[in-house]
Amino acid sequence: MTALAMVAEFDDVAGWTADAVEQLGERHAIPAACRGSASPAALAWLAEACELAPGVRLLDVGAGAGGPSAWAAERFGVRPILVEPMPAACRAAVRLFGLPVIEADGRRIPLRTGSADAAWCLGVLCTVRDKAAMLGEIHRVLKPGASLGLLVVVARGPQLLPIPDGNHFPTRRELRALLTGAGFDVVEEIGRLSQAPRSWSRRAEQVAAVVATRHRAEPAYALAAHQGERFTRLFASGQIAVRLIHAVGRPAAHPFTPPWRNDERPRR
Ligand SMILES: C[S@@+](CC[C@H](N)C(=O)[O-])C[C@H]1O[C@@H](n2cnc3c(N)ncnc32)[C@H](O)[C@@H]1O
Numbered sequence: 001m002t003a004l005a006m007v008a009e010f011d012d013v014a015g016w017t018a019d020a021v022e023q024l025g026e027r028h029a030i031p032a033a034c035r036g037s038a039s040p041a042a043l044a045w046l047a048e049a050c051e052l053a054p055g056v057r058l059l060d061v062g063a064g065a066g067g068p069s070a071w072a073a074e075r076f077g078v079r080p081i082l083v084e085p086m087p088a089a090c091r092a093a094v095r096l097f098g099l100p101v102i103e104a105d106g107r108r109i110p111l112r113t114g115s116a117d118a119a120w121c122l123g124v125l126c127t128v129r130d131k132a133a134m135l136g137e138i139h140r141v142l143k144p145g146a147s148l149g150l151l152v153v154v155a156r157g158p159q160l161l162p163i164p165d166g167n168h169f170p171t172r173r174e175l176r177a178l179l180t181g182a183g184f185d186v187v188e189e190i191g192r193l194s195q196a197p198r199s200w201s202r203r204a205e206q207v208a209a210v211v212a213t214r215h216r217a218e219p220a221y222a223l224a225a226h227q228g229e230r231f232t233r234l235f236a237s238g239q240i241a242v243r244l245i246h247a248v249g250r251p252a253a254h255p256f257t258p259p260w261r262n263d264e265r266p267r268r
Contacts, residue, residue, distance in 0.1 A: 003166035006127065007086070008220035009227045010035070013211065014065040015088035018095045020210035024203075029096045030074070031200045032207035033067030036123015036151060039196035042244055043071050046149035049188060049246035050118045052076040059083065059116035061106040061138055062124030066093030069120070073099070081116070083109055107133040108258070114143045122151040125175075126167050135182035140258075144251035148184060152243050153231075159239045164230040169240055184247035192242040 014035075021029045034043070052058065054077030060069040063082035070093075072078045082101040084090050090101045104110055106121070107130060119138050125131050138148060155169035163169070170178065172189075179186055195201070215221040234240045 005165040005223040005227050008223035010064065010127075011086040011088040012215075012218075012220040013224050014086060014092040016211045016215055017065055017207055018092035020207045020214070021096055023210060024206055026096075028203045028207050030067045030071050031196070031204040033065035033070065033092065033096055034204075035064045035067065036062075039193060040071070040200060041193040041196070042151060042242075043068055044075075045190070045193055045244055046120065046122075046151070046246070047072055047076050049244075050120075050147035050149045052078050052118060055079060056117045057081060057115070059109075059111070059119040059138070059141060061109070061119060061121045061134070062127070063093060063099075063101070064089050064123075066097045066099050066101070068122055069093075069099055070097040072120075073097075078118075081111070083111075107137050109137050109141050111141050113140050116141050116146065117143060118147045118149070120149045122149070123153065125150070126153040126169050129168055131168075131170065131178050132181060135178055135184065139183045139249050139252070142249045144249060146249055148245075148247045148249065150243075150245040150247065152245065153240050154243050156239055156241050159234060161233050161237060161239060162230055163234070164227040172243065175243070175245075179245075179247050183250045183252060185250060186245060186247045188246045190244050193244070 017032050021032055052072055056078045058072055058078040058080045060080050060082045063069055063084045066082055069080035069082055073080055080099055082093055082099055083104050083106055084101060085105050087103060090103045093099050093101045102110060119142055121138060128134050152175055153169055154175060155171050
């Protein structure tokens with residue numbers, strides 16, 4: 001993932017979001033830091049499907065600024081561990097929520113085989129070309145039979161409008177094949193749940209307004225906004241859609257421990 005627009009969207013904006021939350025107050029943190037995952041209803045569906053509970057070690061791959069993990073920790077008492085390649089997003093997750101974050105690529109997670117009780121990967125797969133590698137790595141780090149909660153933007157047919165830079169939307173059929181190939185069985189899949197309530201979206205919008213006021217003139221802001229506009233048009237035209245998926249990992253025939261495991265310590 002090297003597209004300049006994605007760095008703007010996932011790194012610059014994450015840092016600006018943390019700054020804006022500091023101005024507006026911590027009640028704004030979770031809605032503003034849920035970048036791909038949308039509504040509390042979607043998070044609740046994923047949390048219930050994965051049977052999250054106090055003490056569960058939840059691996060969040062492509063965690064961004066940490067909103068979904070912070071929500072799961074607050075509501076379900078999980079112990080999240082975040083993996084995110086963008087440095088400013090990692091710093092934002094630490095600043096906003098004090099969560100443990102590993103700055104790493106989701107295709108090479110520096111954690112032990114079978115060390116996580118559950119995993120989330122929300123709004124990430126469409127930004128990764130080698131989806132099989134990422135899913136295979138998540139499967140390795142999960143305990144056998146553990147749950148994976150996914151939020152994936154899928155293609156509903158050919159995309160005739162311009163695609164946001166760096167995105168590769170799988171079809172539902174391709175996604176199923178990728179999950180099966182990586183060692184997951186799909187338990188359940190649904191479309192997007194209801195919109196976030198105004199109380200939630202208002203706080204996210206207030207943070208976005210502060211970010212716009214401070215950074216509108218910067219090239220990175222324009223790039224990130226352009227990405228968002230392309231997403232909006234693709235969703236509105238029905239060419240892409242959100243799916244929520246609960247899958248469980250099949251036990252691996254030959255558990256594999258790669259050389260990069262345990263290389264890194266969380267920032268916190
Ligand atoms: C749409 S955001 C979603 C962030 C977060 N999951 C959420 O729901 O708020 C996509 C995230 O995936 C991350 N990402 C992209 N490529 C990745 C990779 N190869 N490994 C791990 N994360 C990646 C991006 O940096 C970004 O933070």
